[in-house]
Amino acid sequence: MSPRVTPRPxxxxxxxxxxxxxxxxxxxxxxxxxxxxxxxxxxHTLPEARVLEGLGLHGHRRLVLTxxxxxxxxxLPVRRVLDAVSYRVLRxxxxxxxTGVRAFRAARRDPRSRAILRDADVLVALDRVAVYPxxxxxxxxxxxxxxxxxxxxxxxxTAAPAGPLAAGARRTTGREAGQGVSG
Numbered sequence: 106m107s108p109r110v111t112p113r114p115x116x117x118x119x120x121x122x123x124x125x126x127x128x129x130x131x132x133x134x135x136x137x138x139x140x141x142x143x144x145x146x147x148x149h150t151l152p153e154a155r156v157l158e159g160l161g162l163h164g165h166r167r168l169v170l171t172x173x174x175x176x177x178x179x180x181l182p183v184r185r186v187l188d189a190v191s192y193r194v195l196r197x198x199x200x201x202x203x204t205g206v207r208a209f210r211a212a213r214r215d216p217r218s219r220a221i222l223r224d225a226d227v228l229v230a231l232d233r234v235a236v237y238p239x240x241x242x243x244x245x246x247x248x249x250x251x252x253x254x255x256x257x258x259x260x261x262x263t264a265a266p267a268g269p270l271a272a273g274a275r276r277t278t279g280r281e282a283g284q285g286v287s288g
Contacts, residue, residue: 113143114141114142114143115140115141115142115143115226115227115261115264116142116143116145116224116225116226116227117137117142117143117144117145117225117226117227117228117229117257117261118144118145118146118147118221118222118225118227118228118229119133119134119144119145119146119147119229119231119254120146120147120148120208120212120228120229120230120231120235120238120239120242121146121147121148121149121150121230121231121232121235122148122149122150122204122205122208122231122232122234122235122238123149123150123231123232123234123235124148124150124151125148125231125232127160129231130146130157130160131160133254134160134161134162135160135161136254136258137254137257137258137261138161140258140261140262142227142261143163144161144162144163145162145163145164145221145225146162146164147212147218147221147222149204149207149208149211149235164221195210195214198210203234203237204234205234205235205236205237205238206237206238208234208235208237208238209237209238209241209242212238212242213242222242222245222246222248223246225246225248226248226249227248227249227250227251227257227260227261228242228243228248228249228250228251229250229251229252229253229254229256229257230250230251230252230253231253231254233252236252239252
């Protein structure tokens with residue numbers, strides 16, 4: 106008799122550019138957790154620490170443009186110089202870029218944020234400024250992306266009850282679930 110394998114919970118990543126308030130996060134996160142989702146947050150502007158305490162988040166990360174971690178691991182001076190130059194160029198570009206573009210660049214450059222996004226089953230934009238980074242990040246891995254938690258909740262309700270990684274399960278796109286981020 107084979108051991109019973111429980112499917113892993115759906116991993117939902119909330120992406121926000123504008124600092125959210127506690128009331129803006131409390132009810133949506135509770136609704137996502139009640140549906141069995143594992144919720145993480147990537148926020149460009151972190152609110153006060155007490156806002157994120159006790160919400161049921163499985164982790165949160167601030168989206169900040171960082172230096173490449175690969176350059177620190179190598180001893181090649183050329184690699185370090187190239188990383189320093191690319192970092193400075195991105196910093197100069199960020200001065201003229203919108204907040205959404207800055208959040209997208211920060212998410213793509215940070216290895217921990219990339220790991221969170223790689224494991225995500227659903228991406229949710231918390232505010233209108235976060236629609237651009239969520240749309241760009243969803244295109245990379247063809248992850249369902251939504252603007253607002255109600256649309257993500259509808260998607261989770263219509264998803265297959267066997268879990269997102271069940272054999273033969275078909276992933277629904279944002280358009281099929283309604284109110285997806287189009288582009």
